[in-house]
Amino acid sequence: MAEVKMFGAWGSPFSKRVEMGLKLKGVEYEYIEEDLNNKSSLLLNYNPVHKKVPVLVHNGKPIAESLIILEYIDEAWEGPDILPKDPYERANARFWAKFIDEKCMPPMWKACWSIGEERAKAKEEASEALKFLENEINGQKFFGGDTIGLVDIAANFIGYWFRIAEEIVGLELMTQDKYPNLCKWAEEYCKCSFVKENLPPKDKLADIFKGIIQAQSAPK
Amino acid sequence: MLDEVILLDAYFSMFGMRVRIALAEKGVQYEYREQNLLNKGQYLLDMNPIHKKIPVLIHNGKPICESLIIVEYIDEVWKNNPLLPSDPYQRAQARFWADFIDKKVNDAGKRIWYMKGEQQQAAKEEFIEALQLLETELGDKPYFGGDKFGFVDLALIPFYCWFHAYETFGNFSTEEHCPKLIEWAERCEKIESVSKSLACPIKVYEFVLILKKKYGVKVLKCAGVAQAHEGVRRVVVVEAGSKHVEGIISLNDAFRFSWLVVLILVHRPLDVVMLFGKLY
Numbered sequence: 001m002a003e004v005k006m007f008g009a010w011g012s013p014f015s016k017r018v019e020m021g022l023k024l025k026g027v028e029y030e031y032i033e034e035d036l037n038n039k040s041s042l043l044l045n046y047n048p049v050h051k052k053v054p055v056l057v058h059n060g061k062p063i064a065e066s067l068i069i070l071e072y073i074d075e076a077w078e079g080p081d082i083l084p085k086d087p088y089e090r091a092n093a094r095f096w097a098k099f100i101d102e103k104c105m106p107p108m109w110k111a112c113w114s115i116g117e118e119r120a121k122a123k124e125e126a127s128e129a130l131k132f133l134e135n136e137i138n139g140q141k142f143f144g145g146d147t148i149g150l151v152d153i154a155a156n157f158i159g160y161w162f163r164i165a166e167e168i169v170g171l172e173l174m175t176q177d178k179y180p181n182l183c184k185w186a187e188e189y190c191k192c193s194f195v196k197e198n199l200p201p202k203d204k205l206a207d208i209f210k211g212i213i214q215a216q217s218a219p220k
Numbered sequence: 221m222l223d224e225v226i227l228l229d230a231y232f233s234m235f236g237m238r239v240r241i242a243l244a245e246k247g248v249q250y251e252y253r254e255q256n257l258l259n260k261g262q263y264l265l266d267m268n269p270i271h272k273k274i275p276v277l278i279h280n281g282k283p284i285c286e287s288l289i290i291v292e293y294i295d296e297v298w299k300n301n302p303l304l305p306s307d308p309y310q311r312a313q314a315r316f317w318a319d320f321i322d323k324k325v326n327d328a329g330k331r332i333w334y335m336k337g338e339q340q341q342a343a344k345e346e347f348i349e350a351l352q353l354l355e356t357e358l359g360d361k362p363y364f365g366g367d368k369f370g371f372v373d374l375a376l377i378p379f380y381c382w383f384h385a386y387e388t389f390g391n392f393s394t395e396e397h398c399p400k401l402i403e404w405a406e407r408c409e410k411i412e413s414v415s416k417s418l419a420c421p422i423k424v425y426e427f428v429l430i431l432k433k434k435y436g437v438k439v440l441k442c443a444g445v446a447q448a449h450e451g452v453r454r455v456v457v458v459e460a461g462s463k464h465v466e467g468i469i470s471l472n473d474a475f476r477f478s479w480l481v482v483l484i485l486v487h488r489p490l491d492v493v494m495l496f497g498k499l500y
Contacts, residue, residue: 075308087296
């Protein structure tokens with residue numbers, strides 16, 4: 001009997017990516033919530049190299065790194081495709097997922113929580129990166145075409161987490177006039193019932209973000 | 221229809237080497253086009269507008285970028301001699317370690333030749349730690365792929381020709397810390413696709429010297445060779461313009477020595493030159 005466990009954190013976009021993948025394939029799994037400030041020995045045993053969530057454990061065998069887990073899910077279970085079948089389109093999907101992780105998320109996150117010149121620099125870097133994504137989504141409902149695929153799942157931070165954070169910190173980066181395609185995609189994405197089930201509650205996330213601001217401005 | 225395969229690459233790039241090895245493993249005929257990274261051509265910029273980097277594989281006019289993504293593409297298009305295992309869990313593990321190499325080995329290695337002082341020391345420690353983890357993962361297997369050279373082997377082996385540069389600038393020996401990994405590397409070098417794809421370690425070192433100049437990093441000029449114990453030649457490295465010994469690296473290759481003599485003669489005069497134990 002197949003046994004599937006997943007170590008995650010409710011607020012982590014990386015963790016939610018994996019849950020989306022599992023749900024897309026209709027896989028039954030046991031979810032284990034990790035306190036990231038006090039990681040369990042079980043998690044540290046399953047991911048000794050990076051010591052992070054998410055980790056998927058299938059029949060006792062652990063897999064780490066969200067994009068690698070998603071590819072594993074796609075290969076191990078039948079069901080709707082996470083990656084396309086054509087090798088060139090697969091390469092393209094992998095390229096954009098990696099681009100999101102390496103070039104979009106870090107400066108976007110940094111832009112939220114920095115000030116002054118550091119914020120301006122991060123904002124510029126993020127703007128450049130988002131421009132490429134804006135061109136890529138042009139004319140399509142999702143990055144995966146008519147249905148959600150690897151890149152859409154990878155872009156969950158952009159479509160949801162970032163929009164909440166942006167509003168709270170007053171950033172104005174992913175604006176309608178500069179990124180009409182991306183904003184339209186984000187709207188469709190978050191409206192999608194399947195995606196909605198795999199997003200953390202907005203108010204809970206907002207509380208976390210407000211907490212970060214408070215901690216930053218608190219006297220040392 | 222005949223396949224048209226073009227590779228935009230640069231001789232010294234470990235990422236390019238990965239693709240060269242993959243294409244050779246599959247026996248794919250392709251056109252290699254060396255790129256000048258200090259003055260990038262329009263074709264490269266057109267084929268990789270986002271990162272503007274090599275390697276780029278162009279298959280029947282369609283570009284694919286990012287070395288590991290290119291290698292997976294090659295593995296999927298040309299199905300002979302598979303590079304990745306067929307089992308999904310083992311594939312996930314292979315991807316995990318290749319990703320680890322990109323994140324930990326590459327980054328630390330770069331900082332070894334780029335940084336100095338404490339930052340360089342930290343980079344060295346991280347680099348060695350990453351290699352030791354990989355050595356543990358290798359275990360008793362001949363290759364990371366098991367009995368056969370595979371995806372992880374291909375991802376890591378190009379860094380081997382950069383070890384000499386890292387060791388020279390960082391003043392350490394990888395063999396001392398990871399002997400089994402060096403054994404693995406020497407085993408891989410015997411494979412034809414690897415030996416014909418890797419750059420010459422000496423040329424890599426020279427290339428890094430050029431990079432260091434370009435980035436304004438002080439270049440340590442070799443002052444000479446002093447005879448040391450056990451027949452191991454030791455090179456006295458002196459910072460250009462200074463009278464102090466910056467560091468000592470050991471060499472045990474006569475060819476390397478003759479290259480260093482040329483280096484001393486060609487570069488501008490140093491304050492201290494020590495050759496064969498004699499100060500000039």
